[in-house]
Amino acid sequence: MTAEIAIMNKQGMALAADSAITSGRDDIKKVYNSANKLFSLSGEQAVGIMVYGAASFMEIPWEVIIKSYREFLGTRTFSTLNQYMEDFLDFLRHDERFKNSQIEEVIIYRTFSGILKQIVREIEDDINQSEEEATNTIVENLMSVYIDRNIEEFEKKDKIIPALNFEEFKEKYHVTINEIEEEIISFKLTETLKEKLIILAYETARSHYFSTGSSGFVIAGFGEKDLFPHLLSFRLEGFILGQLKYTKELEKQISYTNQQEDGTAAIVPFAQREMIDSFMGGIEPDMEDAIFSIIQKVLTEYPNQIQQHIKDISFSNDHVTNIEKLGKDVYQSIKEAVWEYQQSNYIKPLLGIVRSLPKEDLADMAETLINLTSFKRRVSRATESVGLPVDVAFITKGDGFVWRKRKNFVNQELNARL
Numbered sequence: 478m479t480a481e482i483a484i485m486n487k488q489g490m491a492l493a494a495d496s497a498i499t500s501g502r503d504d505i506k507k508v509y510n511s512a513n514k515l516f517s518l519s520g521e522q523a524v525g526i527m528v529y530g531a532a533s534f535m536e537i538p539w540e541v542i543i544k545s546y547r548e549f550l551g552t553r554t555f556s557t558l559n560q561y562m563e564d565f566l567d568f569l570r571h572d573e574r575f576k577n578s579q580i581e582e583v584i585i586y587r588t589f590s591g592i593l594k595q596i597v598r599e600i601e602d603d604i605n606q607s608e609e610e611a612t613n614t615i616v617e618n619l620m621s622v623y624i625d626r627n628i629e630e631f632e633k634k635d636k637i638i639p640a641l642n643f644e645e646f647k648e649k650y651h652v653t654i655n656e657i658e659e660e661i662i663s664f665k666l667t668e669t670l671k672e673k674l675i676i677l678a679y680e681t682a683r684s685h686y687f688s689t690g691s692s693g694f695v696i697a698g699f700g701e702k703d704l705f706p707h708l709l710s711f712r713l714e715g716f717i718l719g720q721l722k723y724t725k726e727l728e729k730q731i732s733y734t735n736q737q738e739d740g741t742a743a744i745v746p747f748a749q750r751e752m753i754d755s756f757m758g759g760i761e762p763d764m765e766d767a768i769f770s771i772i773q774k775v776l777t778e779y780p781n782q783i784q785q786h787i788k789d790i791s792f793s794n795d796h797v798t799n800i801e802k803l804g805k806d807v808y809q810s811i812k813e814a815v816w817e818y819q820q821s822n823y824i825k826p827l828l829g830i831v832r833s834l835p836k837e838d839l840a841d842m843a844e845t846l847i848n849l850t851s852f853k854r855r856v857s858r859a860t861e862s863v864g865l866p867v868d869v870a871f872i873t874k875g876d877g878f879v880w881r882k883r884k885n886f887v888n889q890e891l892n893a894r895l
Contacts, residue, residue, distance in 0.1 A: 478862030479529035479748040480850040483697055483708055484843050485731050486742045489836045489873035490706040492525050493843035495851060497864030498532055510864035516543050517878040521552045524561055524698035525870055525878050529748040531692045535580045535715050557700035558707040576716050582653045584715040588688045589678040590657050596623045597661055613664060624673045631680035638720050641683040645718055647675050654678050687712050693747055698872045705731035742832040749863055752850040759823040776804030836871045840881040844869045
C-alpha cells in the first residue's frame with residue numbers, strides 16, 4: 478500500500494510519497510521500504526509523476542515504464558499538462574512491449590474473479606439465513622438471480638471501453654472465465670448460467686470497474702503555458718483485446734482567485750489517506766462513518782421504538798411513512814450541518830494558511846503528513862503498509878522539478894558516473 482500527497486498554491490506544488498511496498502498473499506505479507514513512487518520526467522519539464530496501488534502495469538514495473546517514457550519524450554515539451562498525459566497514454570498504446578495476450582488473461586482473471594467471489598459469498602449468506610435445505614435447484618436459482626442483478630448493475634455503469642466486441646471477448650477469454658468458474662463454484666453449472674457469466678465478465682471488463690490489481694497514476698506540474706500548478710489523477714487497469722482500460726479520476730488546477738471552483742490552494746491525498754483526512758476534517762473518517770451509521774439506524778428504527786415504549790399508541794402506515802421521511806430529512810440536515818462546520822472551522826482555515834506558504838514549507842507539510850500516516854500504521858495492529866523514508870519534491874514554474882528529499886541506495890563515491 479501507499480500514502481501520497483500533493484499540496485498546491487500559486488507559487489508551486491509539493492509532492493511526497495512513502496517507500497513501502499507490500500508483497501505476498503493475505504496469510505503471508507512482506508513489506509519492503511525501498512519502492513520508488515515519485516518520479517520526475519526530466520530536467521526539461523516541470524512535471525512529476527506519482528504511482529500507487531499496483532506497482533506494475535501489465536506486469537512491468539512502473540519505474541521501468543516511466544523511465545522508458547522519459548527517454549521517448551526527450552526534450553519535447555507541451556503547452557498543457559493534459560497534453561503530457563495524452564502523450565503518455567499514446568506511448569502506452571503504441572509501444573508493443575506493453576501488450577501481452579497472456580497478461581490480458583491475468584487482467585480478466587483478477588477483475589472477474591473478485592466479482593464472482595462476491596456473488597458466491599452473498600449466496601452463501603442467503604442460504605445460511607434460510608431454513609431450507611440447499612439443493613442444487615435452489616443454489617442455481619439464487620445464482621441466476623444474483624448474476625442477472627450484477628449484469629443489470631454493470632450495464633448502468635459508464636463504459637470505459639465502449640467498443641469492446643462481445644464475440645471477440647467470448648472467443649478469447651471463455652477458457653479463462655471457465656477456469657474461474659471451476660475454481661470458485663463447487664457445483665456444475667448449466668450452459669445458461671455459463672453464458673450469463675460470460676456476459677457478466679464482458680460487462681465487468683468494459684465498465685467503470687477496477688480490480689485491486691489496478692494502478693493509480695498522478696501527473697502534476699506545469700505545461701509551458703500554465704501559470705499555476707495542475708494535477709491529473711488516473712486509474713489504469715491494463716489492455717483488454719488490445720484496448721487500454723483507464724479513466725480520469727480527478728483534476729485539480731490552482732485558479733486566479735479563491736472564488737473560482739478549484740481555489741488558490743489544495744491538499745490532495747492519494748491511497749491511504751485516513752490520517753490526512755483526519756488532519757483536514759477534524760475527525761477520523763471511519764469514526765465519522767460509524768457515527769452517521771448509528772444516527773441513521775436510530776432514526777430509521779424510531780417509529781418502532783415509539784410504539785414499543787409508549788402504550789396504547791399504534792401508528793398507521795401513513796404515520797410510519799411520514800415519521801420515516803422526517804428521519805431521513807433530519808439525518809440529511811445533520812450531515813449537511815457537520816459538513817458546513819468542517820468547512821468553516823477546519824478545511825477553509827487550513828487552506829487559507831496553505832495559500833500563502835512558501836515552497837519550502839509546502840514540502841515540509843507534505844512530508845509531515847506522510848510521516849503522520851506512517852506513524853499511525855506503526856502503532857496500530859494493521860500491517861505497516863506506509864513506510865519511511867519519504868521522498869519529497871517541489872515543482873515551480875521557474876525552477877521546474879526539484880528534489881527536497883530523496884532516498885539514495887547508490888554510493889556516489891563508488892559510482893562517480895552516476
